Amino acid sequence: MMHTLNPTAEPATDTDDVARLVRADGTRVADAELDRWVEDVDHEMLRGLYRDMALVRRIDAEGVALQRQGQLGLWAPCRGQEATQIGTARALRPEDFVFPSYRELGVGFVRGAQPSDVVLAWRGEVHSTYDHRRMRTAPPQIIIGAQTLHAVGYAMGVQRDGADEIAVTYFGDGATSQGDVNEAMVFASSFGAPVVFVCSNNQWAISEPVTVQSRFPIAGRAPGFGVPSMRVDGNDVLACLGAMRWAADHARSGRGPAFLEAVTYRMGPHTTSDDPTRYRSAEEEERWARRDPLERLEALLRHEHAWDEDFASAVAGEADAWAAAVRDATLGAVSREPLTVFDDVYAEPHAGLAAQRDRYAAYLDGFSDEEATR
Amino acid sequence: MMHTLNPTAEPATDTDDVARLVRADGTRVADAELDRWVEDVDHEMLRGLYRDMALVRRIDAEGVALQRQGQLGLWAPCRGQEATQIGTARALRPEDFVFPSYRELGVGFVRGAQPSDVVLAWRGEVHSTYDHRRMRTAPPQIIIGAQTLHAVGYAMGVQRDGADEIAVTYFGDGATSQGDVNEAMVFASSFGAPVVFVCSNNQWAISEPVTVQSRFPIAGRAPGFGVPSMRVDGNDVLACLGAMRWAADHARSGRGPAFLEAVTYRMGPHTTSDDPTRYRSAEEEERWARRDPLERLEALLRHEHAWDEDFASAVAGEADAWAAAVRDATLGAVSREPLTVFDDVYAEPHAGLAAQRDRYAAYLDGFSDEEATR
Amino acid sequence: MTQMTMGTALGHGLRRALTDDDRVIVMGEDIGRLGGVFRITDGLLAEFGSGRVIDTPLAESGIVGTAVGLAYRGFRPVVEIQFDGFVYPAFDQIVCQVAKLHYRTQGRVRMPLTIRIPWAGGVGAAEHHSESPEAYFVHTAGLRVIAVSQPQDAYMMLRQAIACDDPVVFFEPKRLYHRKGDVDLDVDLADAPPMGLARVARRGEDVTVLAYGAQVQTALDAAVAAEEEGVSLEVIDLRSLSPVDYRTVAASVRRTGRVVVTHEAGGEAGVGSEVVTSVVERCFAYLEAPPERVTGHDIPYPPAKLEKHHVPDLDRILDAVDRVLGRPASDPGFEGDAMLSSPHAGEVIR
């Protein structure tokens, strides 16, 4: 009784072995599985997706610039992954709940992040900004893979509440090696939890190519856990939308978890501290530049005569305004008072910490007296 | 690009969906995948396998008895799993290295455990007994799943030494939920390490049926990691031997890791502390009693006229002798000296612990003086 | 008042919490059908159903991680870790998520998890089944840590832990599971003393003995023995290990001037070190002798047959009492420490 995978395990690096609706040149292609999920997508919706992606790209560029100017401590660019993030996030309902990683700027944007929300944590003012009640999105997770279990638990809660909601979690190709991500699939499958796993396979985990994590396509992992999966072109926003609609519907309709592998590319460095020239070739970067998700959607819109300069300049204007707001939120940030380091460690009073706070307050007081008299 | 499993995911509970060579009634059946791996197995070898299983069953019963008599702190019976343990372990070479769990008495037996080796840890005299250099077997692991990573690391070492050896690790169905076991498959696949994973799916993890861990056959997990797998009848010692020969050959010949799911049954309690009547039915136990691995092999031998009473009584005699030796080793055990609690915490001298040891030695001395004068 | 074992009292605590608040969920390995390997959750699955009482897959990180997700959704998960030695696979989720999420989100996300851990040794168990990992959690900001020693506290403090909006690691000494005591099942949460307070388990004048968990019983036994020799021990059951109630501790130490602290865990960077240091900070002028730690050795938990040479017993406590009283003791303490008079002492390396 041999078990094999169907389609049989191809090398993980065959990035064209994906479900796709729009080719790199912007022409539309049929896909038996995806077509029915995007039947209603008209030009207006496509333009909406383009606008989202363009804004996210602009905000991302602003983040990089602000970091270069010393205004942010770090930035993890999402350039190249806009289609994955926007396509999947736009398939959700507001009441669904999202558990993202640190690179999901586009997801946060769709979920309603405000300008200050996207920079204050990178600036080191606070650890996180998202109001999870309003955005129904957890703070971006830094511990690789940890959030996937949170999503499954949340989905188990949805089941218990009998609600018509799903949980969604985003993580990278590197994350698939972590025990937590695998345990998340075990729990999700065991309880039939309404959760969608979205793996943004951007080909790299810092300097390690995806083949260090998996020699075979990541989407192939899920079926063994009893979780149906789809491997989708992560630079094709329409395919991402369709695939996520399939996955969300699967989870929402009580059929349990679903898994997407979005095959995309991290066009920038891992973070602003990283130097990708140490580990990947310019040739590879160029190859992926030709699969740029924004250019692809622009080409589709042009083919379909749904692109015009008014639209382009309206989007550019909106993007610049958003970026300016991000810049303002950064430059206008006011650091919290020293004693706030003691706030919110506990939700209820804590004698030991209260004493430490008092001592540190006295210390700061004494110190400023001293300053004053010097 | 949907990924599905082939054979498509059946419920985990279909215990007949396995590779098999001997039916429950002892008749031989052909299996396209396994036959070639057991071509050389003659009656003498079959009788050897029977003898191993019978001895292990007898030792196991002795362990239970010794625990009931208060001579052992605990015992984890392996009754019902003899075919899995003997069949797979007999497929190995002495120079291979095994990382077992606490229930693999039969594996330890094949690897050369002596009578005292199988009881002193359960008695609480020492934490472990196996001489890993002689037995090329690690101490049985209690932390569920942890040993699977050790096996992969060991196999990576084998690769580095260019040796013609493999590593093997045993674990339960429950263990497959642990992050470590999944990470082990990731590392094994990534490095193409010569390691064989043997999952003894005995249907239960203490009180939890295998369906809590996986709704689909566990063998289906491995291919998604790029690890070929086979689901084998774990109560059919011939099939287990054949399957392990396939898996070991796969690993040894440089084709990377392989995975076996042996579908078997824990006929006894989880440990002597457990009460299975709280969670499973007598009917289920009876159903599996009819698939007893020893009876099956006896029936095969009878069908093939390779069974006779001389053989049976020789085996019984040998088993009794082994059990007596186990009993002697238990009753004759001498507890270690108090101060040995400080031994082997470190391999090199440690000033802090040396001071503690000195103080405790002085304390014990003073205490015995006191005793003496009272 | 009803006589019952600590195990039974804990079960009542869970049942009461499940009844009082329908957001409470109990989860763990074998806690449903089996009722847990210690039967603490016995009957809960039948009474509350699998929506509230969840047999989970065998993965501790998964258990705690999904409990975090349930907390996000407004549930109050009570997690059972089957044995002390199996909490480590969940360590990352506990330290980086459970302990930090409230802080990370400036108080927006609450983590009212209770992590129950059948705990510590003295029960002749196999390796990994007798561990005392409490110091790891005490050292982790954002967690509260409780260790109970008697049925009434077990019942009430478990309810308090579950009702608390902060995560609580709740240690249950296995060796006292079967010990009986009076329990008043009708106390209102509102009437109970706060969860953070220590308990003076026995009044005494000469030496303050600080203990928690099963060591409280050992300390009380020592107090009885000491009394026969005319020495009066005050025994304080810390109960809350984070925060420690230093009001109660310091008041006692200022009276006695002598301190012995005991626990099963190794001493090195253990809870005893924390307690001694805090006592010294608060009571230095009152101390007549250096506080003594009577702890497990800094060794992995030894095989069962040798555990009596690791878990501190009554005699080791009494020996330390002798030391703090300046009386001859078998263990000389550090005065005879050869290390200190070694030729290398105080050597300047560079």
Place this chain on the structure above:
Amino acid sequence: MTQMTMGTALGHGLRRALTDDDRVIVMGEDIGRLGGVFRITDGLLAEFGSGRVIDTPLAESGIVGTAVGLAYRGFRPVVEIQFDGFVYPAFDQIVCQVAKLHYRTQGRVRMPLTIRIPWAGGVGAAEHHSESPEAYFVHTAGLRVIAVSQPQDAYMMLRQAIACDDPVVFFEPKRLYHRKGDVDLDVDLADAPPMGLARVARRGEDVTVLAYGAQVQTALDAAVAAEEEGVSLEVIDLRSLSPVDYRTVAASVRRTGRVVVTHEAGGEAGVGSEVVTSVVERCFAYLEAPPERVTGHDIPYPPAKLEKHHVPDLDRILDAVDRVLGRPASDPGFEGDAMLSSPHAGEVIR
């Protein structure tokens, strides 16, 4: 003697270990092609090949667990954990396997692992990138724990750690990676002082300041400032946190009678508590004042913009020096502790 940064010195230490012993293997995330996110392993892959220098999948438990397997096979793995905050997924393998296997097997299986951890804060990093988890490992019997503070020690002690037959958790303060110092690359292991010894980093008479890692530098800065006010601080770099070299520590304390211990980690059950307790045990009669801890608060590491209010600086050390000298200080210590005079103090619960 060559001037080089601590980061460069560590790289030399690894290169030397790889050269001297072909059973040494270096493994971790991004340590190969990239040379590690801090470039400590830069060039090693090219020099020693992928058989010796292994870029691993992204899973810390997997890294440490496979290193255990390599040790079974007779290798000496040197594992890099990318940042302090990412060691927790490996905690189970470290605590239950790495620390205990030698004991479990009565010394048959050796675990000569070195676990390198870029460590601690003060570098303006994101959450989880500035943690000080050393106390967890100090509390774990079976491990040795090293924390370096200067390039020469970094070079030599890393070599010693790798050569040691016990597992060593090796902490490298990120905030000193770029600090330069003289390094003698030619020292033989046989000629080096044992790895467990502390180092008197500066001689002084009035107060003993105990520090490790980056805090050593802060303590030395404090000593310079104190000197201007006529106070002479002796600064001891503990270097080895398990075991601590109490010979050197006690010799100093017996001379000065006053102690300040400083670290970035929270104080509660931290290394400072252990050190204070051990000093009190050994030097009680010599102490003129209660030892002072100057540590991070018992909070999760705060956002970067506020970290200066967490990581103890020169001024907080000097304030504590004032306290141990009985001089007025800004932080009143526990004398003014309102808790102690609360009406509940010493309340008997039952």
